[in-house]
Amino acid sequence: MTRNSTFHWVLLLLSSLVLLIILAPLVGMFLHSGKSEHLETVMNRDVQESIWLTICISFTVTFLFAAAAIPPAWLLARKIFPLRSIVQGIIDLPVVLPHSAAGITILGFISRDGFPGKIADSLGLNLINNPAGIGLAMAFVSIPFLINAPRDGFSAVPERLEKAALTLGASRTRVFFTISLPLAWRSIMTIFVMKGLMIVHVTHDYREAVSLASKIGVIHNGHLIQEGPPAEVFGKPVNRFVARYAGIKNFFRIRYSQENGSWKAQCDNNIVFRISGQNFPENGLPVLRSDSIRLENREPVSVHDNCFKGVVKEINPSENGMETVVDAGEIFYVDLPAGDFKSLLISELSDVWVIFGKEDVIALSGSIHS
Structure with missing residues (x-):
């Protein structure tokens, strides 16, 4: 092999690596999503x-x-x-x-x-x-x-x-x-x-926004309400409109109190949440994502921040699996993957325990009426 051909092969190898960096993510994306999804999207x-x-x-x-x-x-x-x-x-x-x-x-x-x-x-x-x-x-x-x-x-x-x-x-x-x-x-x-x-990309679908965007802006009535990376916008929504856009259904009216250095939020129906006092604004509106809640079909042995016994009122199919509506003094919307729901062996009127951590309660800034 001549010196000239060696030089060309080295350049070809380096060029191939650059092309691989460009093509690999694109090919992986298409292979991961499947042909049926591509066809459905195009049609x-x-x-x-x-x-x-x-x-x-x-x-x-x-x-x-x-x-x-x-x-x-x-x-x-x-x-x-x-x-x-x-x-x-x-x-x-x-x-x-x-x-x-x-x-x-x-x-x-x-x-x-x-x-x-x-x-x-x-x-x-x-x-x-x-x-x-x-x-x-x-x-x-x-x-x-x-x-x-x-x-x-x-x-x-x-x-x-x-x-x-x-x-x-x-x-x-x-x-x-x-x-x-x-x-x-x-x-x-x-x-x-x-x-x-x-x-x-302008969309009303928050899952679509999370999967496509590196930065999101939420507009309501012609006004830019919030902008930032998807994790920030959907993890820390600034008000009720953004929270609803992010798919959050669990909103609670509460009264705050502090006991032994721990913050508590008492709902109108006397359900008491334990919440993280850090960065939780006074008179803020607490919300809870449906996928942050888990259900048990028997009373848990271990101690949890928030654990309430309730009754299943409704079960409806959702994009991620099954949405389960539970009445535990407050109405909780729980989004469960299909496999997790099947393993619980629950149906309407079944007794369940609603469990979530105090860090799972998100605080919306401003009044509870915002």
């Missing part, structure tokens, strides 16, 4: 409409903003002016921002709390869930590519050709449209390939 009418809407808005935004981006691209390529580097830095700023953060920022900007959103609201328009608002979000994250690609194209055009045309009597406008623009056209066309680098 879903909402998915088809979302894809079609994305394509239409993407092309519209690209055509409109590509035309608007050509003048600043030419100026950056041909002119030296004060603060030129700062202007270029501002143009590149959306690239530095994480795409999810940029999308949520634009979402908050065009909501009713933002200046454009207020103007649109006064005209009877709502930019949220509107193609115009989606287009603005796409344009924001695409501006660096829409400007930089034509700028590189104009920079590659030899200035001597433009100067020769000017010397022969051609106007600046004619030189631009007959020499500069045609020669830079290939670079300008690359912006149509570079579109679609970000996805802002």
Whole structure:
């Protein structure tokens, strides 16, 4: 094996490792979800409409903003002016921002709390869930590519050709449209390939949001209520609306007290919860996720923070298994995996014990009436 071929094989191996890093997660995702789920997703009418809407808005935004981006691209390529580097830095700023953060920022900007959103609201328009608002979000994250690609194209055009045309009597406008623009056209066309680098996914399904998003924004009546990573939004919802969006059904009206350094919350029906006093706001609304509760069909031997005897009132199928409604002085909605439910051997009117830890009680900030 020659030295030259060894060098090529080393480069091929390193390139293969890079491709493997890219392809392995994608292949694993498709294999894990299964063919039936892919087919079901593709055939879903909402998915088809979302894809079609994305394509239409993407092309519209690209055509409109590509035309608007050509003048600043030419100026950056041909002119030296004060603060030129700062202007270029501002143009590149959306690239530095994480795409999810940029999308949520634009979402908050065009909501009713933002200046454009207020103007649109006064005209009877709502930019949220509107193609115009989606287009603005796409344009924001695409501006660096829409400007930089034509700028590189104009920079590659030899200035001597433009100067020769000017010397022969051609106007600046004619030189631009007959020499500069045609020669830079290939670079300008690359912006149509570079579109679609970000996805802002709007959904009412919290499980879908958790599985897809790196950052989530929850909007209610045009106002951005809470934003952050899925674990933060769904683990520490700021109010009742976000909690309900996160699938939480267990809400309790309580009165707080402290005994021997331990916090307690007494419900209206005299059920007393032991809660973690740390970071639990005064007069906050305690909630409990359905999947944080477990059931036993006999009285537990060991001591638990919270353990209440109750009666099964309803049993309904759920996405994760079976939702069991238990009356233990307060109504508890318990989401059990199918296997766990089957092993309990319970039915309606069965006696069960509701068990959960004091750390499982989440505190919503604000009044219990929020």
